[in-house]
Amino acid sequence: MSITKVAGRGVYVPGNDIDTDRIIPARFLKCVTFDELGPSLFFDERFDADGNTKGHPLDEGKHAGAEILISDDNFGCGSSREHAPQAIQKFGLKAVIAGSFAEIFHGNCTTLGIPCVVMDKENRSRLAAQVESNPEEELILDLEGQQIIFANEIYPMTMKASTREAFLAATYDPLDNLLSARDQIQDTAQKLGYA
Amino acid sequence: MGKNLFQKVWDDHTVRQLDSGQYQVFMALHLIHEVTSPQAFGMLKDKGLSVAFPGRTFATVDHIIPTDNQSRPLQDDMAEQMIQVLSDATSEHGIEFFAPESGSQGIVHVVGPEKGLTQPGMTICCGDSHTATHGAFGCIALGIGTSQVRDVLASQTLAMDPLKVRRIRVEGELGVGVTAKDVILHIIRILGVNGGVGYAYEYAGSVIDAMTMEERMTVCNMSIEGGARCGYINPDETTFEFLKGRERVPQGAEFDAACEKWRSYASDPDAQYDDEVVIDAKDIKPTVTWGVTPAQAISIEEIVPSPDKAEGLDKDLITDALDYMKLKADAPIKGTKIDVAFIGSCTNGRLSDFQAVARVIAGKKVAPNVRAIAVPGSEQVDKDARAEGLDKVFEDAGFEWRKPGCSMCLAMNPDKLVGDEVCASSSNRNFIGRQGSPTGRTILMSPIMVAASAIQGSVADAREVFGLQEDAA
Ligand code: SF4
Numbered sequence: 001m002s003i004t005k006v007a008g009r010g011v012y013v014p015g016n017d018i019d020t021d022r023i024i025p026a027r028f029l030k031c032v033t034f035d036e037l038g039p040s041l042f043f044d045e046r047f048d049a050d051g052n053t054k055g056h057p058l059d060e061g062k063h064a065g066a067e068i069l070i071s072d073d074n075f076g077c078g079s080s081r082e083h084a085p086q087a088i089q090k091f092g093l094k095a096v097i098a099g100s101f102a103e104i105f106h107g108n109c110t111t112l113g114i115p116c117v118v119m120d121k122e123n124r125s126r127l128a129a130q131v132e133s134n135p136e137e138e139l140i141l142d143l144e145g146q147q148i149i150f151a152n153e154i155y156p157m158t159m160k161a162s163t164r165e166a167f168l169a170a171t172y173d174p175l176d177n178l179l180s181a182r183d184q185i186q187d188t189a190q191k192l193g194y195a
Numbered sequence: 196m197g198k199n200l201f202q203k204v205w206d207d208h209t210v211r212q213l214d215s216g217q218y219q220v221f222m223a224l225h226l227i228h229e230v231t232s233p234q235a236f237g238m239l240k241d242k243g244l245s246v247a248f249p250g251r252t253f254a255t256v257d258h259i260i261p262t263d264n265q266s267r268p269l270q271d272d273m274a275e276q277m278i279q280v281l282s283d284a285t286s287e288h289g290i291e292f293f294a295p296e297s298g299s300q301g302i303v304h305v306v307g308p309e310k311g312l313t314q315p316g317m318t319i320c321c322g323d324s325h326t327a328t329h330g331a332f333g334c335i336a337l338g339i340g341t342s343q344v345r346d347v348l349a350s351q352t353l354a355m356d357p358l359k360v361r362r363i364r365v366e367g368e369l370g371v372g373v374t375a376k377d378v379i380l381h382i383i384r385i386l387g388v389n390g391g392v393g394y395a396y397e398y399a400g401s402v403i404d405a406m407t408m409e410e411r412m413t414v415c416n417m418s419i420e421g422g423a424r425c426g427y428i429n430p431d432e433t434t435f436e437f438l439k440g441r442e443r444v445p446q447g448a449e450f451d452a453a454c455e456k457w458r459s460y461a462s463d464p465d466a467q468y469d470d471e472v473v474i475d476a477k478d479i480k481p482t483v484t485w486g487v488t489p490a491q492a493i494s495i496e497e498i499v500p501s502p503d504k505a506e507g508l509d510k511d512l513i514t515d516a517l518d519y520m521k522l523k524a525d526a527p528i529k530g531t532k533i534d535v536a537f538i539g540s541c542t543n544g545r546l547s548d549f550q551a552v553a554r555v556i557a558g559k560k561v562a563p564n565v566r567a568i569a570v571p572g573s574e575q576v577d578k579d580a581r582a583e584g585l586d587k588v589f590e591d592a593g594f595e596w597r598k599p600g601c602s603m604c605l606a607m608n609p610d611k612l613v614g615d616e617v618c619a620s621s622s623n624r625n626f627i628g629r630q631g632s633p634t635g636r637t638i639l640m641s642p643i644m645v646a647a648s649a650i651q652g653s654v655a656d657a658r659e660v661f662g663l664q665e666d667a668a
Contacts, residue, residue: 015515016512017388017389017488017512019488019624019626019627021605021624021626021627021628021629022626022627022628025628025633026605026606026607026629026631027606027607027631029230029258029607030259030271030273030274030277030607031273031277032233032234032237032276032277032280033234033237034234034341044627044628044633049633073389074388074389074392074422077388077389077422077488078324078624078626079323079324079338080231080322080323080324080326080338080339080340081230081231081340082231082234082322082340082341082342083231085340086341100389100392102389102392102422103392103393103422103424104324104338104339104340104419104424107339107340107343108340108341108342108343111340111342111343112342160356161216162215162216162217162356163215165214165215165216166215166217169214169215171213171214171215173342174213174217174346174354175242175342175345175346175349175350177213177214177354178219178346178349178350178352178353178354179244179349179350181210181211181219181350181352182350184210184211184219185210185219185221185247185350185351185352188208188209188210188221189221189248189351192207192208192221192223194221194223194248194251195248
């Protein structure tokens, strides 16, 4: 199924270099399926040692049910753990807007159908402030038009071209496409002496 | 016009271009471990798929394995289950599994090279960001997510965008007590944690040329901390010498033919790069981190930065990092009290790392308030170290000598910081909570700097503690 638009309420989690250990601490990686990861998202940022909430934006009442995460530069740096985007998705978030993304994280999100959208600092701050004061309003991520619409305002954004293409063409999960070249794969393996 | 290594290996392994504009690239070697890979077998099953090239995937366990008692079943039920799932899946699909106590288990990035599975000119991937380590042999070595592990199992290929290449030349000669770890920490400090986004790093220059393979692995290992997708070093005689005679490397005349082939992958003298950075070895000092990203690093001679001298977001980043680390701005980093010393990980858990430390700690004692552990990167490293009596040297100095695994690098096993303990660590990440306690504090440095700090009980300069001096000549 192609992804052309994502609509949902926003939540701003500020900070540069938010790494995958913060998105999901390593102890939650002890699992053999990804199904239960949602509640562990940003766990140590959200709860203290006794399990009391620390007032993280995700836990503020006004952001309950938010579906689009807004953050800053180099989001998702660190490990290749797919547990991070899996936790984001299982938590109920459908897209991430940031200043920039770490590459492996970006790739993992894409395969799972989570658009990673880049927005410059000025627009991001403006959007974040608007979302803060207007948390009930839905953001619309328009992948075709490469823009974000919020409260009748248009915000410019960019996406990696091949990723956007893959969302629009419903090939963001590449496996079927990869497997359609079985003969060519075999030829390449043969040529390189790997068969 | 000549090509660089990245272009040559990429071109050789490209199956075709996809409609999205990405390329389908064949993976010569696929390594898997218990944390990010078992789920991929479930995904295969859901789609009714099998493993396309089982002979090109190898498995081991490293992240969750305890380093004290490894006898099965493990005390931690979930850890045991993770190993079991991997063990079952590999035997079902005919994948070789380097199990605990087989003599071949270890951190995936230590095992691949030591067995000679990692060879120049390969594309290598693993569900682990430090796969970049294998780039030391002249490979495109990529960390991937679990869905991509699934893609590789099913097709032995990945959908990828090509990368730009930045050559980083480190020229000159390193000072005494300055190690490969200091080189890479210095590079990250200069180029930043996201300076490498979109790039493969080619490390070159006289300093890199003079390094051993183990040192080169330390450098490439942390490419990811600099934001690069991968990092590599052109294969040369040092590379071939390291590979010669290893278990999975061709022997005799076949080895000579392989060397010819491997050599041909090295960047051409007239190769083009998208960017170049030159670093003077003289500027590199023993380097330690003070904050919560690997770029928040200073030399041991410097003072901790102050938010007052920074602007905008930098100011906030410094303030937050100092708050977390409970460090004072403008104070020397040297002398910061430590509670734990950790030598190990895929960055610095190889034989030469333990040899280097053993040479200087003999006859010295770890400070009484410090818990010091040494964790070999693999069963092979453990065996070789024991054969030289290194375990005794460490134990006599007050270190615990543990069984191989990732251990306190990410603390998925029982080796963890407690509360806000400070750890002098030879690993690669000082992220918030990285070493198992949500308030634990990590200071990254080279193994000899960890040893010096362990002995002093506080962050110390190995050159002073061990009286290392430039040769009079
Ligand atoms: S030693 Fe650390 S960085 Fe290396 S593979 Fe293990 S957990 Fe990852």
